[in-house]
Amino acid sequence: MIGVTLKALVGLQLAPLNALAILPLGLLVRGNLLAAQPLSLFMQRHGRRPGLMIGATCGIAGGPHSALGVWLGDFPLFCLGALPIGAHQASAMYYRFAALEAVDK
Numbered sequence: 001m002i003g004v005t006l007k008a009l010v011g012l013q014l015a016p017l018n019a020l021a022i023l024p025l026g027l028l029v030r031g032n033l034l035a036a037q038p039l040s041l042f043m044q045r046h047g048r049r050p051g052l053m054i055g056a057t058c059g060i061a062g063g064p065h066s067a068l069g070v071w072l073g074d075f076p077l078f079c080l081g082a083l084p085i086g087a088h089q090a091s092a093m094y095y096r097f098a099a100l101e102a103v104d105k
Contacts, residue, residue, distance in 0.1 A: 007082060011078070014069070027082035048094060
């Protein structure tokens with residue numbers, strides 16, 4: 001939740017126009033939507049661990065881009081980091097299934 005909140009607030013501070021303030025949040029949601037189904041199909045073929053690793057890699061890639069965008073005051077760079085963070089969030093939804101599979105019934 002903090003990522004969603006901060007994307008909008010930081011976007012408001014960095015955006016050249018107020019109308020663009022929620023663009024980073026929109027890109028985060030777009031990244032989530034674009035990644036959810038391909039991740040699901042990938043996990044069906046290759047297992048949860050490789051799929052979750054891809055999601056973690058997306059988070060590792062998007063976080064520094066967003067942080068660097070904030071550090072430099074660069075709105076496009078900040079927005080660029082939002083897409084892979086959205087993909088990371090899409091993969092995080094699958095952790096609950098991995099947890100269910102790991103628990104003895």
